[in-house]
Amino acid sequence: MGLQQPPALVRRPRFSFQPHDPLRYKPVDTLELLRLNLLSPMVLAFVLGIVATLVHSDLKFPEALYTSLSIYLLLSIGLKGGAELSTTPLTALWKPALATLALGIFTPVASYALLRRWGRFSVADAAALAAHYGSVSAVTFIAAITFMQALGEPVEGFMPTLVAMLEVPAIVIALLIARRGMSGTGSLSEAIHEIFAGRSILLLAGGLFIGFLSGKKGLEQIAPVFVDSFRGVLVLFLLEMGMVAAKRLRDLSKVGFFLLAFGVVMPVFQGMLGVGLGSLAGLSLGGATVLGTMAASASYIAAPAAVRIALPQANPSLYLTAALGITFPFNLALGIPLYYAISRWLHATAS
Amino acid sequence: MGLQQPPALVRRPRFSFQPHDPLRYKPVDTLELLRLNLLSPMVLAFVLGIVATLVHSDLKFPEALYTSLSIYLLLSIGLKGGAELSTTPLTALWKPALATLALGIFTPVASYALLRRWGRFSVADAAALAAHYGSVSAVTFIAAITFMQALGEPVEGFMPTLVAMLEVPAIVIALLIARRGMSGTGSLSEAIHEIFAGRSILLLAGGLFIGFLSGKKGLEQIAPVFVDSFRGVLVLFLLEMGMVAAKRLRDLSKVGFFLLAFGVVMPVFQGMLGVGLGSLAGLSLGGATVLGTMAASASYIAAPAAVRIALPQANPSLYLTAALGITFPFNLALGIPLYYAISRWLHATAS
Amino acid sequence: MGLQQPPALVRRPRFSFQPHDPLRYKPVDTLELLRLNLLSPMVLAFVLGIVATLVHSDLKFPEALYTSLSIYLLLSIGLKGGAELSTTPLTALWKPALATLALGIFTPVASYALLRRWGRFSVADAAALAAHYGSVSAVTFIAAITFMQALGEPVEGFMPTLVAMLEVPAIVIALLIARRGMSGTGSLSEAIHEIFAGRSILLLAGGLFIGFLSGKKGLEQIAPVFVDSFRGVLVLFLLEMGMVAAKRLRDLSKVGFFLLAFGVVMPVFQGMLGVGLGSLAGLSLGGATVLGTMAASASYIAAPAAVRIALPQANPSLYLTAALGITFPFNLALGIPLYYAISRWLHATAS
Amino acid sequence: MDGSAPLDMHTVTLKLLTIVAEAVLEDRLIRDLKRLGAKGYTLTEVRGEGSRGVRSSEWEGKNIRLESVVSPLVAERILSHLAEAYFPHYAVIAYLENVEVVRGEKYT
Amino acid sequence: MDGSAPLDMHTVTLKLLTIVAEAVLEDRLIRDLKRLGAKGYTLTEVRGEGSRGVRSSEWEGKNIRLESVVSPLVAERILSHLAEAYFPHYAVIAYLENVEVVRGEKYT
Amino acid sequence: MDGSAPLDMHTVTLKLLTIVAEAVLEDRLIRDLKRLGAKGYTLTEVRGEGSRGVRSSEWEGKNIRLESVVSPLVAERILSHLAEAYFPHYAVIAYLENVEVVRGEKYT
Ligand SMILES: Nc1ncnc2c1ncn2[C@@H]1O[C@H](COP(=O)(O)O)[C@@H](O)[C@H]1O
Ligand SMILES: Nc1ncnc2c1ncn2[C@@H]1O[C@H](COP(=O)(O)O)[C@@H](O)[C@H]1O
Ligand SMILES: Nc1ncnc2c1ncn2[C@@H]1O[C@H](COP(=O)(O)O)[C@@H](O)[C@H]1O
């Protein structure tokens, strides 16, 4: 770290999703994968957050800190993706983009049907849940990227573009379904503006744009903050997320068994679909894993804000508890390694 | 810092304004300079901030984040300057210091005369504007330093000292002019205390002091935070500045054409003056550029606070819109490369 | 950044309390030690904070920043200690743990007796002060660790464990003493919950746990944030602490001469005791210094919260001014080098 | 002097309308207030608990408190609108007090 | 129209109880409020100064302001409890106002 | 029981003075309040909008709300001072309410 630093070949490059991580090694079996994930500082920090809430600790993240960390994480992901994009042929993008759009259209419809038919939810509640599960959770995406990095598994640089593309359509579709099925809903146009101008899309897309225009040289200048510090900041953020998720767990009894099962089964189904479509679209092992995770994740930033405005009849306890209290921890702890295992299996049989 | 990084000679030393930046190369023409500046992550982040406001995004920096970033930036600049000063002969300082004082006395008087005579502003408004344009914007200064670093252009280590010296006199002079020309103004002594004990001077001077006393070895201990992370933090800060500046742009119609022109022409005039005086005082190419930028910049932290207290009759819309909405973006995007081009021309003809 | 990093002698390892600091050298005499401490950026930042308050500067840390920094510092200390613990034989721990418990029991009793007998304080005030001086200040501990690092003096990795162990007993004992000596006190159980679930213990213990489970490889992933940035963040934190301490100094006249003397003499006595017991328990020179500093320090996070709830009759001016305004600055500036000198003397005579 | 005695200084008696609502409604409520005749407002970020449970974080949804000094007529107009547009589905409470305002004409 | 005239809209007159207290009491005060019959509350983080000096930072101890719309009976019950349990040793101020509440039945 | 009925508990009726002003005035307003007889105050950081436009960020200038429980006499004294020293050039609004205060003697 000093001035006289010796030959630097081994240094992790700062701006790449294709990490040549010195820690990298490919674990062979799924149990080992799981252990690796569960004992990572990120997942452990999430567990600590849960514990903090369970023991009623007075530990509380200032809201300004939470907001600052999320601004940082979104911008950082965008910047790195953009810098990567600046050296990627854009022709590689269209197939995965189509796969993403397909996911964004199909999954909310499937969720809605399931929740109405078998779950007997009201139109408003079913549509609200469909919006959340069709959209994507940026933090889960980030966790997947980070896990791939820890495994030394290359991931396409344009993935953040896909996140921006997956975030919107499902919410719009779910809201449209709700309109058809009921009257007296809130303002759809306001809700759509809320999503497009929402900070998650703005920061992701803005970061992509800055990273793309200023290129790898530009990113290099700001790498100590936006690249090197990424995982450490993620640890802090997941500590907070643990506290939030644990608070949600208190409402678990209110949401009923069906939603509990839905919160675990639906991600697995959507995750498999995502891995499959991603692989078909030519994504690498790591890329397909990440797309699967994206499909499996439930939004809890963009969707709740839009749904609260456009569908005030829906009960926030239901969608927040399912997305934050059930699906997020599930994906973080078990889902991601599972989608990776599936992707590995797919890619092994394919080649 | 990168993968292909050669023997470590090229590593940017962490505590120096004389960067041996691996990215360094001297662009030959002014257009190239402009492109380099406009596509830097810092300027692009500023643009993203403007866009965020224009699309009415819900992205909002917590006030605590804004304050924290500005504390960091000011302290960091002070620390680096101080560590540099600890190995600089102080005799090099007096001529540039005189040049700075001359700027601090002449520019507010010139602005005031211009605004009264040709702009037909009231005494209070003219004096308020003169205070802002005579003083200095720390962030513009920081942007200039960063641009010089990106070009590999050495800058004297004592520049932050000059910032502290330029900040105060213009405000005091402008307030004194206003006193002479009107009655019923606020408390001058309170306003002066406001400036001296204001956080920008305190952090800059305090940082200089700490950096000077603890020296380069001291700075080395805290370099990962205060040196390596500097540009990344600046990107975050400029994102916020873009949002603030764009909000100001909404008042543009209210300020009138004269002030709009003043906000662009006056910086250029003061910038040329600063570059010229700086070069006469023996500053290097980079140093003269930075002094020019300082002269060209309009304060928007120290001056507004002092003016609001001592000159409540002045209309804040005028001075805030001019300083933040017009002059700051102009300097950031076009001014700094322009002053650099002027300085290069001056130094080329001189040698 | 990597494990297999080639000739690494010059690199400061990121996750160790046994620093091979490139800056390291062992000063020979105590004056030199003092100079080294007083001119470190950390102590100078503390001084700057005092100055900021004395000149009534408008510099103010947002509360969210203060809270964020303290979360970071506590978690970071825990993480590094935990990673270190993961390669330490736990048998080395029991003797120092016993010494720590002995300190946690003896020092509050001694303080209480002294304050009642000679200081003529009320039961409530004496017990409140005893709780503070018997417990430990995490920031003082961190300053001691950092000073040892700057000297290149190895420190045992399990020290944060001892901090968690020292924090609690003294507060409980002091509150029990108060119960015996008076009626109408607040809820003891609430106070005890307040300590155990308090964020300082939670973050320290949680960090230890994460660091231990994820090991040095885990820490390596988040080292840029939690290891490299540590001292820089500490500088920011101590700047804020200086402002807080200086505000306390305004109450100095109210606390009386006895408490003033107590705030300086008691730490020295407890510090010697801590160094002595630590050395007896087999701690290294650096470890004994740090344990001495811990014993010498007065809590100002955990203790005030617990005491305010369980002993509302006690006057907060007294204990806050003594702990924050007198003892903290004393330890930071003079105490730590003094305990180090004592420890060196002890270890020199022992060997 | 009785505590509730009128003041010598010239003040006008107006209504202080206080609305505590979930933060997601901020823009809409402000727009409505202005449209219905309020000349200004003061906004505070708050937390709270009521029939819809605790509201204190980003996800539970924080609350805002909007206060506006208005004429009785405007107060009534706003309250009717709130009752219709927000009470059914959103977490909202609203109440009025009488306040004596200096320069009261500014606010009617 | 007189500023203090009653409204056409159906409102109920209730008490708005405001408590400003040191932040360390937050959990306890909320527990007490609920136990004594309050149906909700709104909490603001504030600073202040009074007989116990300035209270504005982490260590001086910040203050909170708790506001609750309650029936007069509940108001009285809470005030008595405060006077007994907190006034002697803690920094607290409490006062009542009359407020006209829409949907007032919800809060009694 | 009528909502506005007096309480059994011993309370004193005093004035609650509320001032919302631009934050730059904080120190000066507090100094003035104390000088004119206020025994304490509670301060909240707020945002707002009025005749001088939106005030919500560092540069637009945030607002503060100062609340002080005072005797009618002191209230009047403070209002007169505000009207003279601040109303002409600064963004300020001020109003009074009647409040029933426990331990009211402390604040007069
Ligand atoms: N009785 C009350 N007194 C004061 N504030 C209340 C009361 N009830 C509700 N609130 C506030 O209004 C918000 C929404 O209330 P609710 O719709 O009942 O959940 C709560 O989060 C509180 O901030
Ligand atoms: N006269 C007052 N008006 C408004 N708030 C007050 C007043 N006196 C005290 N307070 C608030 O109540 C808190 C505790 O008051 P005290 O116990 O008198 O120190 C103070 O910190 C203020 O926030
Ligand atoms: N009618 C109103 N009701 C409540 N607060 C107001 C009102 N008018 C102004 N304010 C507050 O007082 C501040 C200054 O008002 P002004 O001087 O009219 O811009 C505003 O920023 C608001 O916070």
Ligand code: NA
């Ligand atoms: Na999804």
Ligand code: NA
């Ligand atoms: Na200038």
Ligand code: NA
């Ligand atoms: Na101690």
